[in-house]
Amino acid sequence: MLDRRSLLSGASALAAVGLSAGTALAQTASAKLNATFDAIFNEMVDHSPTGATSLGLDTGARAALKAKLDPATPQERARYTAFLEKSVAALKAIPRDQLSGMDRINYDTVLWDLTQSLNGYKAFAFGSPGSSPYVITQLTGSYISIPDFLDSQHAIETKADADAYLSRLKAYAVLLDEETAKMQADVAKGVIAPDFALQKAITQLKTQRDTKAADSVLVQSIIQRTKEKNIAGDWGAQATRIYEIAVVPALSRQIAAVEAVLPKATHDAGVWHIPQGEAYYIYGARGGTSTDLTPDAIHQIGLDKVKELNAELEKVMTNLGMTTGTTGERLKVMAKDPKFVYPNTDAGKDKLLADLNKQVEVVQAKLPAYFGVLPKTKVTIKRIPPATELGAPGGYYQPASLDGSRPGAYYINLRDTAEVPSWTLPTLTYHEAIPGHHMQISIQQENKNLPMLRQISGFNAYIEGWALYSEEVAAKDMGMYADDPYGYIGYLHDALFRACRLVVDTGMHHKRWSREQAMAFMDANLGDPNETEIERYCVWPGQALGYMIGKIKWLELRTMYQAKLEAKFDIKAFHDIGLTAGAVPLAVLETVYAEWAAKL
Incomplete structure (x- = not known):
């Protein structure tokens, strides 16, 4: 951490070695930036007891935080809004043109994030801007x-x-x-x-x-x-x-x-039905995608992707002799086939978890061929607690503590094993564990070249886009489905699922579709109305958009630089550059790769 004393000693050292004024200014700006990041991070943690515990920072001078929880009072909301205003002003006071390399990437990333949050808190005096407009629902509270x-x-x-x-x-x-x-x-x-x-x-x-x-x-x-x-x-x-x-x-x-x-x-399913609802959705879509794509544009991207993926599913299913009905109807038959369902008993659920752990070991052995930087932190697989599984999603990831004392955890919903047929599980595991969330978030947290504030930052489209892109890496690069055609259908199913999200999320919140209309679209394309998922999108407007929009950006960048760099392109380097940069808005990710390619 840089304090005032270290800043002064750093300036003296610069003068002593006789650096040029321009270089000295750049280093001074860099030092100010990192000192500002430290101040923001420390204030953030000092006022978030649950955050301190999650990060493993509730010890020493912060030990008192371990006995507290984050308040949900109007006073706390006002304090947090003032904190965002102060933080944005502090960053804007640093001359961006005197920054370069990762300093500029870090500056743009943190400023985008804080500004987006501040805009939400100033515009919407309800809910938790950036999360949900509703305080208590089946998923919030x-x-x-x-x-x-x-x-x-x-x-x-x-x-x-x-x-x-x-x-x-x-x-x-x-x-x-x-x-x-x-x-x-x-x-x-x-x-x-x-x-x-x-x-x-x-x-x-x-x-x-x-x-x-x-x-x-x-x-x-x-x-x-x-x-x-x-x-x-x-x-x-x-x-x-x-x-x-x-x-x-x-x-x-x-x-x-x-x-x-x-x-x-x-x-009414869509957020349009509440005051400022239409503006809230545009805000949520921007936060969910870290782009300025309009809801109409996102809706069309979704429709196009649904058509493309259905065509690929048709080919794979036909090759397996599955020709009766639409692809959605065939997926429904597969989902109900007893040979793909674990027993809905404690023993059956234990067997499912054991099989997932074996699967992680297999993909772990293949990582070095595609990634130079690997996570040090382990991942554990757990079931979502029965008390909250009714409204919870199919799976999610909980990051490890910064000190590594608590491993990363991939949670899977086992309320009913019929909801997770075996052909869907490999892709879900690649998404939530490795090379998906666990790998990306662990590498970010373990990267000591990033300011602490960046080590813990998250951007939905980057994070979920990476996890969805990693499903494709497992499928098409690593060949994880070479002997598992039904697992490959699971991969296509999950990609189609994320494409459908673009359609139904914008459908409900922007085009005023009903919950039932969204469920019907899901059912027609996936053979499942996905009631729990549809209801999730209703209370988290825009969050579901980040998955496919983010994946499209990762693939677009990979294709672009494979063509530009030709023989110089290295898949391990491509992955390492993107992962070690940490989570960033998608526009900043473009800058990360442009600067990387320019140096080759």
């Missing part, structure tokens, strides 16, 4: 995130850690009430989630509330982990008291508040 956070990210090694866990359990009840109040304030402004999103939230909230303390992960987690570490104390009794006296009543209050809103909710 602390009732979804905090139980798993406490269980999987709050480390317990000492009595102090266990005490901090109990403090956070109390804070969870407070946070639930803060979010209940926040939702009620938004409802007064006319911001009400669709009825189906609220209905599922109520179901999940009741499941959590009605779980006895002895069976709750919130209580079981501290009992089990203090026992493992031989930490003396009746932690179960203390956690049970807090759970029954504070958490359960707070859950009941939130349930009552959501139930009171439900009669006011409509069945």
